Amino acid sequence: MSFWRSAFVGGSEEPGGGSQGMAIKPPAPDNDVRYEDVSMRFAGHRNAQPTLAIDSFSLDIAASEFLVIVGPSGCGKSTLLAMSGGLAIPTTGRVVLGTEVIRRPGPDKAIVFQNFSLFPWKTVVENIEFGLRLNGVPPAERRERLDYYLPVIGLKGFEQHYPRQLSGGMQQRVAIARALVLRPRLLLMDEPFAALDAQNRTVMQEELVRVWSEHKPTVIFVTHSVEEAVFLADRIVVMTRRPGRIKEVIDVRETTGATHWRTSPLDRVMRRGDFQDLRGRVWDLIRDEIVVG
Amino acid sequence: MSEPESAARRARPMQAGLAVLGASVWITIWWGIVVAFEVPPDFLPTPWQVAEKLIWLASHGIGEGTLWIHAGWSLLRFLSGFMTAAAVGIPLGLLMGYAPPVRNLLNPLFELFRNVPPIAWAPFALLWFGASFGSQTFVIFTAALPPMLMNAYQGIRLMDPGLVNAARMLGAGPATLLFGIGLPAAMPLIVAGLRIGLANGWLALVGAEIIAGPGALTGLGFLILVGQENLQATLTIGAMAMIGFIGALLDYGVRRLELRTARYK
Amino acid sequence: MRYGRFAFGALAIGAVLAAWWAVTALGTVSPLILPSPPTVIEAAQRLSDGYLGASLLAHLEASLSVVLSGYLAAALIGVPLGILMAWARPVEILFGPLISLLRPIPPPAWIPLAILWFGIDLTGKTFVVFVSAITPCLINAYVAIKEAPPELIRAARTLGAGRAALLFRVAIPAGLPTIAAGLRIALGSAWATVVAAELVVATAGFGFVIMNGYRNIESDVMAVGMIAVALTGFVMNLLFRIVERRAIPWSEHE
Numbered sequence: 001m002s003f004w005r006s007a008f009v010g011g012s013e014e015p016g017g018g019s020q021g022m023a024i025k026p027p028a029p030d031n032d033v034r035y036e037d038v039s040m041r042f043a044g045h046r047n048a049q050p051t052l053a054i055d056s057f058s059l060d061i062a063a064s065e066f067l068v069i070v071g072p073s074g075c076g077k078s079t080l081l082a083m084s085g086g087l088a089i090p091t092t093g094r095v096v097l098g099t100e101v102i103r104r105p106g107p108d109k110a111i112v113f114q115n116f117s118l119f120p121w122k123t124v125v126e127n128i129e130f131g132l133r134l135n136g137v138p139p140a141e142r143r144e145r146l147d148y149y150l151p152v153i154g155l156k157g158f159e160q161h162y163p164r165q166l167s168g169g170m171q172q173r174v175a176i177a178r179a180l181v182l183r184p185r186l187l188l189m190d191e192p193f194a195a196l197d198a199q200n201r202t203v204m205q206e207e208l209v210r211v212w213s214e215h216k217p218t219v220i221f222v223t224h225s226v227e228e229a230v231f232l233a234d235r236i237v238v239m240t241r242r243p244g245r246i247k248e249v250i251d252v253r254e255t256t257g258a259t260h261w262r263t264s265p266l267d268r269v270m271r272r273g274d275f276q277d278l279r280g281r282v283w284d285l286i287r288d289e290i291v292v293g
Numbered sequence: 294m295s296e297p298e299s300a301a302r303r304a305r306p307m308q309a310g311l312a313v314l315g316a317s318v319w320i321t322i323w324w325g326i327v328v329a330f331e332v333p334p335d336f337l338p339t340p341w342q343v344a345e346k347l348i349w350l351a352s353h354g355i356g357e358g359t360l361w362i363h364a365g366w367s368l369l370r371f372l373s374g375f376m377t378a379a380a381v382g383i384p385l386g387l388l389m390g391y392a393p394p395v396r397n398l399l400n401p402l403f404e405l406f407r408n409v410p411p412i413a414w415a416p417f418a419l420l421w422f423g424a425s426f427g428s429q430t431f432v433i434f435t436a437a438l439p440p441m442l443m444n445a446y447q448g449i450r451l452m453d454p455g456l457v458n459a460a461r462m463l464g465a466g467p468a469t470l471l472f473g474i475g476l477p478a479a480m481p482l483i484v485a486g487l488r489i490g491l492a493n494g495w496l497a498l499v500g501a502e503i504i505a506g507p508g509a510l511t512g513l514g515f516l517i518l519v520g521q522e523n524l525q526a527t528l529t530i531g532a533m534a535m536i537g538f539i540g541a542l543l544d545y546g547v548r549r550l551e552l553r554t555a556r557y558k
Numbered sequence: 559m560r561y562g563r564f565a566f567g568a569l570a571i572g573a574v575l576a577a578w579w580a581v582t583a584l585g586t587v588s589p590l591i592l593p594s595p596p597t598v599i600e601a602a603q604r605l606s607d608g609y610l611g612a613s614l615l616a617h618l619e620a621s622l623s624v625v626l627s628g629y630l631a632a633a634l635i636g637v638p639l640g641i642l643m644a645w646a647r648p649v650e651i652l653f654g655p656l657i658s659l660l661r662p663i664p665p666p667a668w669i670p671l672a673i674l675w676f677g678i679d680l681t682g683k684t685f686v687v688f689v690s691a692i693t694p695c696l697i698n699a700y701v702a703i704k705e706a707p708p709e710l711i712r713a714a715r716t717l718g719a720g721r722a723a724l725l726f727r728v729a730i731p732a733g734l735p736t737i738a739a740g741l742r743i744a745l746g747s748a749w750a751t752v753v754a755a756e757l758v759v760a761t762a763g764f765g766f767v768i769m770n771g772y773r774n775i776e777s778d779v780m781a782v783g784m785i786a787v788a789l790t791g792f793v794m795n796l797l798f799r800i801v802e803r804r805a806i807p808w809s810e811h812e
Contacts, residue, residue, distance in 0.1 A: 087458055117455035121477045121557050162557040182463070188430040243387035315655025336675065392742075393565070402574060408788040408795075410750035412666070415757060416772040418782055420591050500666035500754045503743030514667070519672035529671050537662035544662075 029058065030098030031185035031218045033061040033084070037095040038093035039247050040079050052243040053079045057093070059237065064216040068229040070282065071239030071247075072290045080244070081190045085111045085175075086218055095145060097186055108219075109186045110179035114173045114194050117120065118163040118178075125150075125159040128178045135182075145181050152211060153177045169200035173207070187217040191224065202266050205232060209262045231278045232262050232270060238282060241289040248285055252278065331352045333523025335524045343449035343534065355519060356526070357511045364535060370426060370498035371498045374433025378490060381434075382441035383483060387475050389442075390449025402440070411436035411497045415504045424508030429501040436497035437490035448479020480554050495540045513539075563712030593778040601778035602785070609779070610770065612762055618790065619750050620762035624680055628687025629748040633741060636692040640699025645725055657696065665751045669758050683755040690751040691744040698740020702733025735809040738802050745798055749791050764790070 025113045040054040053076040053260050061067050069077050082088040086105040095102045096110065105111075110131075118127050125146065153173050163171055172192060179187060192208075193201045205228060212219060223229055229236050236250045236257055253260065255278050261269045269275050322338050326332065327339045334342060350360040357363070363383040414435050418428035452475065460474045476483075502514025509515040513532045520528030575595065581587055582594030589597070643650040668686045676682035706729040714728045732735075756765020764787045771779030775797050 059361065085462060105464075106456070107462070107464045111462045113455055113457070115453075115455050117453065117459040119456060119459075119474070121480070134464045134469065160502070164557060178463075213303060237325070311651065312655055312658065314652065316659055319656045319659060397566035398570045402570050405571065408792040409784060410746075410753055410787065410791065411759065411785050412750055412754040413768065413784050416768050417777075417784070419772065420775075420777065420780075496664035496666065499664045503666055503669060504754070504757050517667060517670045521674050522672070526674060528669070529674065533663050533667045533671065536664065536667050537659075540664065541662040 030063075032063040032065075032098060033059075033186060033218055033220070034096040035059045036093050038080075038083065038086050038090045038095060040076065040088070041091040042153060044056065049221060053244040054083075054090070055245050057244070059249070061218060061220070061246065064218055066212070066232060066234045067237065068221045068228060068233035068235075069227045069237045069239060070223055070286060071244060072241050072286055073224065074242050075239040075289070076242060077224075077239060078190055078242030081111070081220065081222050085109045085188050086184070087111075095189050107135055107182040108184050109188060110184035111152065112172070112175050112179050112181050112189045112192045114161045115192045116163070116168075116175045116195075118171055118174055120163050123160050123162060124155060124166070124174050126161070126187060127174055128181055131178060131179070131182050140175045149181050153180075154207065154216070167200075168196050169204060172196065172204060176208065176211065180215065180217075183215060184217050185253065187212070189219065189221045191222055193228070194223070194225075201228075205262075205266060210233070213263075226279055226283045227266075227270065230282060231266055234260070236282060237288075238285045247289070250278070294406070312330065333525050338527045338530065343531045346525075347531045347535065350516075350531065355516065360535070363511050363513055363516055364539065367498060367502065367513045368539070369434055370429040370502075370512070371494060373426075374430040374498070375437050375491065375494045377430070377436045378437035378467075378494065379441055379487065382438045382490075383445045383476075383486075385478065386445025386483075386486075387471055390446045390452075390479070391471055391475055396446070398432055403439070407439055409435075412494070412500045412504070415501050418501070418503060418509075419483075424505040425510050428497055428505055429509070429512070430514075432497045432501040433494045440493060441483070441486045441491035444482045445479055448482035448486075449475050451482070453476040458504050465525040481551075484547065484551045484554050488551065492540075493545055495536075495543065501537055502521035548555055567669075590775050592776055593781050597778040598781045598785075600683065602782045605767070605779065605782050611765055614767075614786065617763050617767055618786070620760075620766075621756065621790075622762050624683045624687055624755075624763070625745075625752050626682040627693045628752075629638045629683075631744060632688050632691035632744060632748070633695050636744075637737060637741070639698045640696040641703050641725075641730065643696075644700045645705035645729070647678030657693075660689075661693055665747070666754050669755050672755075673759060678759045678761075681753060683760075686755050687748045687751050691748040691775045694744040694747060696740075698743070699733070699737050702736035702740075703729050705736075706732050734806050738806055742795070742798050746791065746796060749787075749794060753787055 002166065035070050038054060038057040041053045042053055044050045057080065069080065071077050077089065082089050086102045086109055098157065102109065119130065122130065125291060128146060129142055130148070131142070137145075150159065153176060155170070155173055155177060158166065158170065163174070166174070172195075176227065193204050197203060209232065221229075221232060230252065233252050236252060238247045238250065239245065240247045255274050261272070261275065296462060301436050324339050324341070327337055338346075347360065352363070358364075385399070391400055411432050416429040417429060422428045422431055456474055456478055457470060460470055465473065499514045499517075502509050502512040503518055505515075506518065507515075513536050515530050516532035517536075520526065520530075520532060576704060578592075579595050579644050582589065582592055593601070608614075609617070639649075639653065642652055659707075665686055668689050669682075672682035672685045676685060703725075710732055714724055719727065753764070753765040753768075756763040757769050760766035760769070764783050767786070768780050768783035771777070771783060
């Protein structure tokens, strides 16, 4: 417990305290992730055969990297994310965050869910605060973080609203704020924008990049949108169909160079030739995996 | 306020007016029947005679006290049984919904006892707890418990599992998951269960008071019995009306609660 | 995995039975207040031969005949009336207030009045059973028709259905599950009410058996009566559900 406490107590290790202008201390450099020969087998119901969802998945993710996983439906992406968040335990192999083997969920491996999963009886502020309260963050510091994140994520003025009064895009902002306010080492996002309409989706992708840049947890982002993957990722992992294995790992930075194109507006980036080519390449990889019928 | 909401609000006073009109029509029919067929008052009194009796009872006593004393005792018994049922049933239901082993253990027991109509416990309750308070409270408890327990259980079972995952991710422990997440998520169903439990419990109260007989000494059910034994239909019908009225009032209260807890849904 | 659950349940019931046996065997409670399992079994055997001039079966018959007559009357009046109230506004306006006035009065409250009006014979009990059973029948029938799926009504109208056809061929069939549920609840209510009535005054029936046992401080007889009540209620409910499932195969049953 004291391990992630140090990440919470903000700037207390810096001279002069950390509360002026909310100096966000970067997380301790142990938020790299390693998948060591992970596989997941689900027991069959009654007489059905057990299904192998993930097979021999091994990957090293660097600290603060933005990794995107794409693949056809049913390739096990969500299962992989669940394991990365400690909501599921792999049948064989293990997932390691820094020096910790991930076996249980926690605020240092924050998850943003596809269906938002906001608590309907809590207001926006109460939802975002909840994780902080659970982990004993004192009221003054809670206030500080809220004051910082609410405008940054675009929720100023909506503090006392209930989730049902908000649009999908706004709700997902709350979910993201709820995750980021914990200053997690690892941020897991399970098709977070799939439930939004196309316009909101674009806006949220750009917002995410902006907000993530301040604090830079390691991000594992699951999607089945190739555009999204190519736009956001440092590296893309393309998965095969079930049982999900790594088909190929593509480093987007080889194409973008030093300045990643995600800091530019999406519509402009999408017109670039190199973006199109990369997108085509990823799509071709996935196309083979899509089973029709 | 949206258009349909304001229209509904305007319609309500009109509905209430229509309801009052309809009720008066039927009460007039009641009076008409008594007068037209010259029904003896100890068989079916007129509405006015019943009202007279109630008014008299408000300041004069029968047995242990006035109307208020008797109503108070009924309410006291009811609340004791009802509150105990809620205090036992809701946490137990939550636990059962949350932990399959608990459910597997308690469910068969529950199903077994569910088939016994609560009122059938009255004689044993009289034997065990006495006629003046305990028997009624026990029967009320038996009647109010099942809906509260089942609704709390269903409330957890039907809850969005994503909420549990989100809470665990945020670092919630088992106690928080049960009471900080499960309870609010199940609240609409729990309140619905309270409503049913209230109706069941109030019904059980009356039955238990009547079965307890003269030994109950107080209560609206006791008054009904006294009226019957002394051939005073005014007292019987008056007490019945009081019971109906208080029951409706309690139900109205819980319905208001229902609306408030559903505010954010 | 199924057997695990079954074992758990058997364990729970077994534990309660064992506790019951233990408490009575240890003599911590007077046998007058809590009968022991063996005395209950023995009493059951005694009673099946006869109790106060009538066999257990005869008592069952007495209770059941009251239930069935009151219940049938309630169903035959309540269901059509509920449907009519939901379908024709004038009927709703006419009967609505009456029902709103009478409904809050719990069925047991009617028992002494019924005694006053009809004496202690069966008519009074049938009346109270009727009162208790009519409410679920009527309200469920009302709700079933009021909440008939609008898409179905709309579809039928485009096919040219008139008012009568909409009621009898769309609304009622669509509402059958709800109506059936109301009938089932009414049956349970009727059974509980007849037992309550018999606990107050009777010369036959399970309620009478229990109350008589109470008056003679025969707790074993009381227990037998209660078990008989529970068993009968259970069987009636089961039979009803079987009939329901066959009559309404298209709806999801719990």
